[in-house]
Amino acid sequence: MPLKKGKSKVALVPTMGALHKGHLSLIKIAQQEAEIVVCSIFVNPTQFTDPKDLEKYPRPLEHDIKMLNDAGCNIVFMPTVKEMYPLFPKPEKWHIDLGPAEFLLEGEFRKGHYQGVTQIVKKLFDAVNPDIAFFGQKDFQQVLMIKNMVNVFDLPLEIISCPIIREEDGLAMSSRNIHLSATDRKNALVLNKALTYTKDHFNKLSISELLSHAKAMINNTPGVELDYFTIADESTLLPITNKDVKNSVALVAAKVGDTRLIDNMLL
Amino acid sequence: MPLKKGKSKVALVPTMGALHKGHLSLIKIAQQEAEIVVCSIFVNPTQFTDPKDLEKYPRPLEHDIKMLNDAGCNIVFMPTVKEMYPLFPKPEKWHIDLGPAEFLLEGEFRKGHYQGVTQIVKKLFDAVNPDIAFFGQKDFQQVLMIKNMVNVFDLPLEIISCPIIREEDGLAMSSRNIHLSATDRKNALVLNKALTYTKDHFNKLSISELLSHAKAMINNTPGVELDYFTIADESTLLPITNKDVKNSVALVAAKVGDTRLIDNMLL
Structure with missing residues (x-):
C-alpha cells in the first residue's frame, strides 16, 4: 500500500464509527493539513470494560461510509477484530508505560482502558503509517495517553487535538x-x-x-x-x-x- | 527497501558481531532456506546488565564484514544505537509478557535481560521484515523467549534454533x-x-x-x-x-x- 507517492502527507482520523459532526470536524481539519485523509472505523473490543457497553455500541456502517464519502474522505480503513488482534479473545501480552495519569479519572473507572486504547492506536499507526493523526479533545485524557504512547515508541508523527463540537444547547457530541x-x-x-x-x-x-x-x-x-x-x-x-x-x-x-x-x- | 521482489524468501540472522563458526553455521543454514540472507550486527546495550560486560564486548567490525562477505551473506544490517533506540539512554517504556521462564536461569542472573533481548529482536524484525530467522541453540533460553515474543505479537515468521557449534575439544563457540x-x-x-x-x-x-x-x-x-x-x-x-x-x-x-x-x- 504505497500511500505516500511523492511527498503527499497522510492523515489518520481513528474512530469507532457512529460518526457525528464531531468526527466530521476532524476530517475537515485533517483535509487542511494533509493530501490524503484516512478514516479508520474500528470498535475496539479491548478498550471496553463493560461487555454490555461494547455490545450496544452503535455501528451504523452504511451511514458512516456515506458520511465519509460526502465529506471527501479519501480512504476508509475498516479492519476486522481478527486482523487487529490475531489471538483474540486472548488478551494482548504487551504493555506500554503511559505514566501515572493512566490510572486517574477514566483510568480509575475503566480498568485497562488506556492500554486498550493506546495498543489499538499503535496498531492503526503501524498499519496506516500516517504523518499526522487527529483526535477529539472531548476524550481529553485519551489524547494525553496517545501522546505518551507516541513518545514511548518515538513514532515519527504528529498528534493533533481538535476542539469539542457541541449541539446547539451545549451537549458535547458523542x-x-x-x-x-x-x-x-x-x-x-x-x-x-x-x-x-x-x-x-x-x-x-x-x-x-x-x-x-x-x-x-x-x-x-x-x-x-x-x-x-x-x-x-x-x-x-x-x-x-x-x-x-x-x-x-x-x-x-x-x-x-x-x-x-x-x-x-x-x- | 522492497526486499521481497516476487517470492524471494528473506532470512534474518541477528547477531552482536564478533562472529565465529557458530554464526557462520547460522548463515549457511539460512542460505538453504531463503533466497536473501540478512545478517544484523548490533551490540544491544539494553540486554547487558553489567556495563563492563557491554564495554568489553568485542567489536571486530572489519573482520565480521569480511567473514559475511566470504560466506555469501547478501546484506549486512548495522544500525546505530540511536536508530534502534531514539530515546537512548532513557529506558524503553514498553514491556512484553514473556511468561514465567523470563525470570529463571539467565533471567535470574541478568535482571531485565530478556526484555532487552526480545525488544531489540522485535525492532530488528520490524526493520528487516524477514520470513524466517535463525538463532543458535547455545542461547537456549533466548530462543524460547524470542518464540514467546513472536507469539505475543503473532508475527508472521518462523524461528529456527540451530545446533551448537563447538571447538574440537568440546567448548561451545562464543x-x-x-x-x-x-x-x-x-x-x-x-x-x-x-x-x-x-x-x-x-x-x-x-x-x-x-x-x-x-x-x-x-x-x-x-x-x-x-x-x-x-x-x-x-x-x-x-x-x-x-x-x-x-x-x-x-x-x-x-x-x-x-x-x-x-x-x-x-x-
Whole structure:
C-alpha cells in the first residue's frame, strides 16, 4: 500500500464509527493539513470494560461510509477484530508505560482502558503509517495517553487535538448520545453547564468553591450520577489546589440514565 | 527497501558481531532456506546488565564484514544505537509478557535481560521484515523467549534454533571465549564435560545423582564458579524431578576466570 507517492502527507482520523459532526470536524481539519485523509472505523473490543457497553455500541456502517464519502474522505480503513488482534479473545501480552495519569479519572473507572486504547492506536499507526493523526479533545485524557504512547515508541508523527463540537444547547457530541432518552437528553445538559460555570467563575472563586458549586449542580440534577468532576493540570491530570498552574482543565464524567458521558473544558 | 521482489524468501540472522563458526553455521543454514540472507550486527546495550560486560564486548567490525562477505551473506544490517533506540539512554517504556521462564536461569542472573533481548529482536524484525530467522541453540533460553515474543505479537515468521557449534575439544563457540586466558580456556572444558556426562548417564542415574555429579565436576575445577546447573523441561525451563518429562535439557552457566559462559545439551 504505497500511500505516500511523492511527498503527499497522510492523515489518520481513528474512530469507532457512529460518526457525528464531531468526527466530521476532524476530517475537515485533517483535509487542511494533509493530501490524503484516512478514516479508520474500528470498535475496539479491548478498550471496553463493560461487555454490555461494547455490545450496544452503535455501528451504523452504511451511514458512516456515506458520511465519509460526502465529506471527501479519501480512504476508509475498516479492519476486522481478527486482523487487529490475531489471538483474540486472548488478551494482548504487551504493555506500554503511559505514566501515572493512566490510572486517574477514566483510568480509575475503566480498568485497562488506556492500554486498550493506546495498543489499538499503535496498531492503526503501524498499519496506516500516517504523518499526522487527529483526535477529539472531548476524550481529553485519551489524547494525553496517545501522546505518551507516541513518545514511548518515538513514532515519527504528529498528534493533533481538535476542539469539542457541541449541539446547539451545549451537549458535547458523542456516539453514545443516541442512547439518551428525551429526559436524559435534557438532564445531560448539566455537564456542559457545570463546566461553563467553572470556566466563567474561574478567576472569581477558589478551586474548592468552584468544585462544590459544580458538583452540587450535577448532584441536584435528577437521573444524573456523578463519577468525577475535577479541575486538573492539563499535562498530569492531577487535581490543582490553587490557580498558579499555567494550563488547567475541568473534566467531568457522569452516568445520565444508563449512559455514561464525559466532557471537559479548558480553563 | 522492497526486499521481497516476487517470492524471494528473506532470512534474518541477528547477531552482536564478533562472529565465529557458530554464526557462520547460522548463515549457511539460512542460505538453504531463503533466497536473501540478512545478517544484523548490533551490540544491544539494553540486554547487558553489567556495563563492563557491554564495554568489553568485542567489536571486530572489519573482520565480521569480511567473514559475511566470504560466506555469501547478501546484506549486512548495522544500525546505530540511536536508530534502534531514539530515546537512548532513557529506558524503553514498553514491556512484553514473556511468561514465567523470563525470570529463571539467565533471567535470574541478568535482571531485565530478556526484555532487552526480545525488544531489540522485535525492532530488528520490524526493520528487516524477514520470513524466517535463525538463532543458535547455545542461547537456549533466548530462543524460547524470542518464540514467546513472536507469539505475543503473532508475527508472521518462523524461528529456527540451530545446533551448537563447538571447538574440537568440546567448548561451545562464543564471542566471549576470546576473553579466556590459556588456563581459563582449559578449565572451561568442564562445562561441556558435565553436560556430556549428564547426557551419557541420563538413563542410568536419578536426576539428583546426575545433578550432584555434574555440579561436583564443575565445583572441583579451579577458577570456575558455578551460577547454575539444571535439568529442565525444554518448554518451561522448570527443573524436572523425574525422567517422565518428554523433552528435557541440561543448562549450565558459570564464571570461568572473569568470563561468564553458558552452555546446554538436549537430553
